[in-house]
Amino acid sequence: MAVIDFTKENMERCRCSQCPVQGTSKCVKEKLNNIKNLREDEMPTSEDFPGMYCANGYAYCEDLDPEKECQCATCGNWKMYNLGNADPSQKYCQNGEAEETEEYKETEGE
Numbered sequence: 001m002a003v004i005d006f007t008k009e010n011m012e013r014c015r016c017s018q019c020p021v022q023g024t025s026k027c028v029k030e031k032l033n034n035i036k037n038l039r040e041d042e043m044p045t046s047e048d049f050p051g052m053y054c055a056n057g058y059a060y061c062e063d064l065d066p067e068k069e070c071q072c073a074t075c076g077n078w079k080m081y082n083l084g085n086a087d088p089s090q091k092y093c094q095n096g097e098a099e100e101t102e103e104y105k106e107t108e109g110e
């Protein structure tokens, strides 16, 4: 089970849109432009939002550059949800959603 949910608050903290892994992606650019047209109370689907991969575990855009450096460790969600002790601990767009580990359970709420 993922340790973080796809919610508006978490989405707003996500740093994926500023990440160099996605920096040259036309697909990401298009999705980011499309979500600007949503109403304030509307949520994009996980397919339409190019981020929150720690919750969704899947990048729909195929033109990412995985060699570049992940920005998750600078994200408020990463600290708040203790994702450094989840598995995987970063680069969720490549490695899948953040799952509980024994270490995660032990350190949860610290």
Ligand code: SF4
Pocket (backbone or CB within 6 Å): 010, 013, 014, 015, 016, 051, 052, 053, 054, 055, 071, 072, 073, 075, 076, 077, 078, 083, 092
């Ligand atoms: S930890 Fe990474 S994938 Fe998850 S919300 Fe933050 S920047 Fe996005």
Ligand code: SF4
Pocket (backbone or CB within 6 Å): 015, 016, 017, 019, 020, 021, 022, 051, 053, 054, 069, 070, 071, 072, 090, 091, 092, 093, 094
């Ligand atoms: S999960 Fe990490 S590597 Fe992937 S887009 Fe988000 S910040 Fe960048």
